[in-house]
Each structure stands twice: as C-alpha cells, then as structure tokens.
Amino acid sequence: MALRFYINATISPPNQVKVNYNNSKSLQKVKNLVKTVGLPSIASSPHESLQKGNWVKLICGASFEDVVDIRNLSLVYTLAGVDCIDCAADASVVSAVNQGIEAARVIMPIRRPWTMISVNDDEDLHFRKAEFDPEDCPLDCSRPCEKVCPADAILFEGKKSTAEVSHGTDMPGELKGGVITERCYGCGRCFPVCPYDRIRLVTYVRDATATAELLKRNDVDAIEIHTSGRQTTAFEELWDGLGDSVRYLRLVAVSLPNIGETTISSMNEMYSIMEPRLLCLNLWQLDGRPMSGDIGRGATRESIAFAVRLADAKDRPPGFLQLAGGTNAHTVDGLKKEELFQTSITKHSRDEKLRGISSSSSNSLIGGIAYGGYARKIVGRVLNSLQSQQGLARIEDHPDHLLQALQQALALVGTVKCYNPFVTH
Ligand code: SF4
Ligand code: SF4
Numbered sequence: 459m460a461l462r463f464y465i466n467a468t469i470s471p472p473n474q475v476k477v478n479y480n481n482s483k484s485l486q487k488v489k490n491l492v493k494t495v496g497l498p499s500i501a502s503s504p505h506e507s508l509q510k511g512n513w514v515k516l517i518c519g520a521s522f523e524d525v526v527d528i529r530n531l532s533l534v535y536t537l538a539g540v541d542c543i544d545c546a547a548d549a550s551v552v553s554a555v556n557q558g559i560e561a562a563r564v565i566m567p568i569r570r571p572w573t574m575i576s577v578n579d580d581e582d583l584h585f586r587k588a589e590f591d592p593e594d595c596p597l598d599c600s601r602p603c604e605k606v607c608p609a610d611a612i613l614f615e616g617k618k619s620t621a622e623v624s625h626g627t628d629m630p631g632e633l634k635g636g637v638i639t640e641r642c643y644g645c646g647r648c649f650p651v652c653p654y655d656r657i658r659l660v661t662y663v664r665d666a667t668a669t670a671e672l673l674k675r676n677d678v679d680a681i682e683i684h685t686s687g688r689q690t691t692a693f694e695e696l697w698d699g700l701g702d703s704v705r706y707l708r709l710v711a712v713s714l715p716n717i718g719e720t721t722i723s724s725m726n727e728m729y730s731i732m733e734p735r736l737l738c739l740n741l742w743q744l745d746g747r748p749m750s751g752d753i754g755r756g757a758t759r760e761s762i763a764f765a766v767r768l769a770d771a772k773d774r775p776p777g778f779l780q781l782a783g784g785t786n787a788h789t790v791d792g793l794k795k796e797e798l799f800q801t802s803i804t805k806h807s808r809d810e811k812l813r814g815i816s817s818s819s820s821n822s823l824i825g826g827i828a829y830g831g832y833a834r835k836i837v838g839r840v841l842n843s844l845q846s847q848q849g850l851a852r853i854e855d856h857p858d859h860l861l862q863a864l865q866q867a868l869a870l871v872g873t874v875k876c877y878n879p880f881v882t883h
C-alpha cells in the first residue's frame with residue numbers, strides 16, 4: 459500500500475485573522491513598497507481590470523492543497539494586487555485563500571481579489587495526483603522523481619538508499635515516504651522519469667453537489683470549469699448539477715485547450731448551455747500548454763497563439779478572454795508583439811472600421827493573464843527558505859521573507875499592471 463505524507467498544518471480558522479506584528483523595518487518596507495508602486499487595484503475592481511486588459515489571476519492549482527503555502531501565497535499576491543485567486547474546490551483550501559487575503563488587508567487596506575474555485579467536467583490533467591509505494595522502489599534508485607518534482611511533493615525519509623549509503627556509514631533499508639498528496643498538483647513530470655514504472659497518475663472529477671454547496675459560501679466569488687471542449691455532454695451535466703448555486707457568483711470561467719477548427723463552435727455550444735442561468739460575467743480561459751509556465755521562455759508560445767486565434771474570431775461567444783497554460787514573465791512581451799496587450803476592441807477592429815461598423819465596446823481584446831506554476835515558483839523559493847528556517851510559519855510573522863516574496867510577486871504582476879519600473883526580479 460502506498461504511504462502518503464499529510465501535512466498537519468495549524469493555521470487559524472478562516473476570517474479570524476490576528477496580526478500582531480512587531481513594527482520592524484522590513485514590515486514598514488513592505489507597506490512602503492505597496493504604496494510606492496501605486497497599486498491600481500486599490501482603486502479599481504476586478505471587473506474594471508478585465509475591461510482594461512490588466513486582470514491578473516493567481517492559480518494556486520486545481521489539485522494543490524497545501525493550506526500553509528496557499529495561505530502565504532494568497533497573502534503575498536493580494537499585496538501584489540492580483541484580481542483573482544483560483545484554488546482547489548475544497549473547503550479548507552478556500553478558507554486558507556481567504557485567510558491569506560484578509561491578513562494582507564490588515565497590512566494594507568487593499569481591495570479583495572475574487573476567490574475562484576476550479577472544477578472539471580471530465581478527466582483533466584489538472585485533476586490528478588501521483589501515487590507510488592516507496593517500499594516497492596529499488597534501493598539503488600537515484601530517485602529522479604524527487605529531483606524533477608516542481609512542487610517538492612516527493613520526499614523520502616528514514617532509511618537511505620544504497621546510493622546514499624555508499625557515501626556514508628548508515629545501513630540501507632526500505633524507502634519510506636513518497637508523494638505528499640496535498641502538494642502534488644498532477645503535473646506528471648515524475649511519471650516518465652521513473653526507471654521502474656512505479657508511479658501511477660490517479661485522476662478524479664470534482665463532485666457537482668459538493669461544489670454547489672461551496673459556491674453558496676460568501677467567500678467564493680467565481681468558478682472555473684475545466685473542460686476538454688471535445689464534447690459538451692459532460693459540461694452540460696456539470697452545469698445542471700450546479701443548479702441555482704451559480705446565481706451567487708460574480709464570474710463563471712471556462713478553461714479549455716485549443717482544439718483547432720471546432721474550438722469556436724464548442725465555445726458557442728457551451729455558452730448556449732450556460733446562458734439561461736448565467737447572471738454574472740463570463741470568461742474563457744485559453745489554456746495553451748497546461749502547467750508549464752515554470753519551464754522556460756518558450757512555454758508561453760501556445761497560449762499566445764491561442765489568444766491570436768480567438769482575438770481574430772468574429773463568431774466567438776460573449777465573454778472576456780484570458781491566457782493561461784505556460785504563462786510566465788515572457789507572456790506580456792509576446793502579447794505586445796502581437797499587438798494584443800491592452801488593445802481595445804474598437805482600436806483593433808480595423809476591418810470593421812473600414813466597413814463602417816462601429817463597436818459599442820471599449821473592452822480590451824484580451825482581459826488579462828493567469829499565472830500558475832511560474833507564480834508559485836518565484837514566491838515558492840522564498841516560502842521554502844522560510845519553511846526550512848522556521849517550519850510551518852505565517853509569512854507575515856517574518857517580514858524579511860515577506861518583503862522578498864512581495865518583490866518577486868510585484869515583478870510578475872507589475873508586467874501586466876504596469877507598475878513602477880523600479881520593481882525588478
Ligand atoms: S505529478 Fe508533478 S507535482 Fe505531483 S509528484 Fe509528480 S512531479 Fe510532483
Ligand atoms: S524514480 Fe521510481 S523507483 Fe525511483 S524512487 Fe522514484 S518512484 Fe521509486
């Protein structure tokens with residue numbers, strides 16, 4: 459049987475945020491930094507950000523459930539001015555997000571980002587977990603799975619492998635540990651590197667009834683439905699299963715990959731399914747290359763290409779467009795090259811102007827960008843250092859770390875929000 463680690467996190471109950479900071483120089487620097495960049499999000503709503511094309515969403519990960527990291531990430535990115543925080547459809551994860559948001563608002567009186575939960579209508583890469591039994595692993599394995607995991611979700615403890623013992627004095631024994639379930643977000647990178655085929659990727663589908671209950675909470679503002687877009691039966695079943703709970707929402711997002719010629723017709727079909735009960739904003743998340751933003755510069759190309767295609771499509775259904783899947787520090791540059799960065803619809807529709815058709819909307823063609831793996835990676839380095847020094851800690855209790863993390867987050871969010879250029883990586 460596979461052994462799993464569980465993180466026994468101790469954080470305060472939701473909405474009971476006690477912040478008793480010492481008035482350290484670092485905390486003052488955090489406040490000064492937020493004031494100096496002049497966060498537009500202090501004044502503008504997430505809806506306005508979508509209209510202007512400077513919407514930024516933090517993706518915690520549809521399967522990432524480490525509540526300590528999620529709380530700290532939410533705090534840091536709220537201070538950095540994101541418009542939305544997308545997380546797993548799980549009550550304790552939603553509470554962790556909201557607790558991080560409220561802790562940030564105690565430090566600075568900044569407006570709340572929306573809290574979004576992610577669900578799937580069928581099998582989907584974002585909704586799976588790696589599993590293996592470390593007792594089945596050969597002792598001479600060099601553990602490439604552990605090295606390749608971007609979430610530090612694979613950990614071995616106890617007895618050492620023969621490879622390690624050969625350099626020390628301990629006796630070899632069984633490997634203990636394995637996948638830290640809460641931290642695994644299903645990227646799949648461990649799967650192909652295991653030389654002994656010991657790893658399984660287990661998929662799951664979020665339950666519509668439990669999701670509907672979550673949506674009724676007053677601290678959930680939005681839902682994202684991940685779909686393959688290849689058939690709409692499962693999408694319709696999920697939408698029906700959510701029932702009236704969707705009337706509590708401010709935004710419904712549909713995340714889909716580029717499926718070529720049928721993408722637009724599939725979007726139109728899904729829109730017509732949603733329309734009778736769609737009482738709020740809607741958004742299409744263009745999932746270019748899922749869970750790859752931390753890999754490198756080229757990872758963002760597919761999401762840019764997807765955006766170019768959708769921006770040109772006149773027959774697409776209503777709704778904001780937002781990039782995801784491979785997004786990173788190079789995404790804004792890519793959009794600028796395509797003249798899609800904060801380009802308004804009226805300005806862009808040259809052929810419509812030529813034909814004398816005036817658009818009534820001044821919304822941006824692309825509403826904004828969602829960042830997942832890359833956003834978690836740049837702040838995660840600081841969180842890892844905090845954890846190795848302090849254990850499971852609230853980042854606001856360690857203002858030096860908070861300052862470092864915020865600088866990283868601002869450098870990314872600032873590329874979309876156009877903050878003062880002094881904020882650098
Ligand atoms: S699937 Fe990805 S996150 Fe999960 S354990 Fe494997 S490498 Fe780590
Ligand atoms: S790479 Fe495969 S065999 Fe080696 S430790 Fe990881 S899961 Fe076990």
